[in-house]
Amino acid sequence: MQIAPSLLAADFTRLGEEVRRVAEADYLHLDIMDGHFVPNISFGHELVAALRPLTELSFDVHLMLEHPLSYIPQFLQAGADDITFHVECSDSIQETLDAIHQGGVKAGLVLKPDTPVETLWPWLDQIDMVLVMTVEPGFGGQKFMAGMMEKVRRIREHAPGLLIQVDGGVNRETIAACAAAGVDICVAGTAVFRAENPGEAIRMLQSY
Numbered sequence: 741m742q743i744a745p746s747l748l749a750a751d752f753t754r755l756g757e758e759v760r761r762v763a764e765a766d767y768l769h770l771d772i773m774d775g776h777f778v779p780n781i782s783f784g785h786e787l788v789a790a791l792r793p794l795t796e797l798s799f800d801v802h803l804m805l806e807h808p809l810s811y812i813p814q815f816l817q818a819g820a821d822d823i824t825f826h827v828e829c830s831d832s833i834q835e836t837l838d839a840i841h842q843g844g845v846k847a848g849l850v851l852k853p854d855t856p857v858e859t860l861w862p863w864l865d866q867i868d869m870v871l872v873m874t875v876e877p878g879f880g881g882q883k884f885m886a887g888m889m890e891k892v893r894r895i896r897e898h899a900p901g902l903l904i905q906v907d908g909g910v911n912r913e914t915i916a917a918c919a920a921a922g923v924d925i926c927v928a929g930t931a932v933f934r935a936e937n938p939g940e941a942i943r944m945l946q947s948y
């Protein structure tokens with residue numbers, strides 16, 4: 741299993757060190773929240789750019805924005821290696837996918853828990869990744885929704901080669917269900933950054 745620690749659960753008073761503590765991960769997951777699409781505000785592209793020189797990890801940028809399109813250039817410039825945005829956003833999905841791909845990075849669509857999986861079907865040949873939310877987006881530390889594994893199975897059937905990521909409530913108990921359903925990448929915030937030894941937590945989760 742590939743693991744993407746979510747910086748949202750890190751100690752914000754020493755982010756540079758926190759990033760170095762998860763160097764063994766496969767990606768660094770960066771949750772960008774606008775206080776509108778979700779009821780929380782996190783951090784923006786300037787923080788992402790500031791962290792970029794500190795690590796070789798791939799930057800996996802998850803945009804929880806009502807209007808992601810106009811921010812794509814900033815996140816490309818900040819060093820994103822892939823950008824995912826919500827299928828429920830208010831911008832043109834086509835234009836947003838095009839803007840990400842024109843920047844030469846991977847693009848993915850994210851589904852909130854109540855969004856039907858069929859919403860993805862028209863976009864399957866234009867996306868590199870799908871992110872299935874396993875909590876309501878907005879906050880770390882919530883309970884994993886095991887029912888979302890059915891969505892993962894249906895996506896896996898429809899698009900065998902597509903990268904499937906899940907986000908929210910993944911820990912050493914819930915990751916088994918993710919692995920069984922065919923998930924490629926698990927985001928884990930609390931389970932990694934709040935562990936006594938984040939490196940060990942990552943290795944444990946990667947072994948699934």
Ligand code: DX5
Pocket residue numbers: 746748749769771802875876877878879880881882907908909910927928929930931
């Ligand atoms: C929720 C975020 C997640 C979250 C994961 O809106 O997208 O990335 O921080 O945190 P945990 O692993 O604590 O649920």
Ligand code: ZN
Pocket residue numbers: 746769770771802907927
């Ligand atoms: Zn996320």
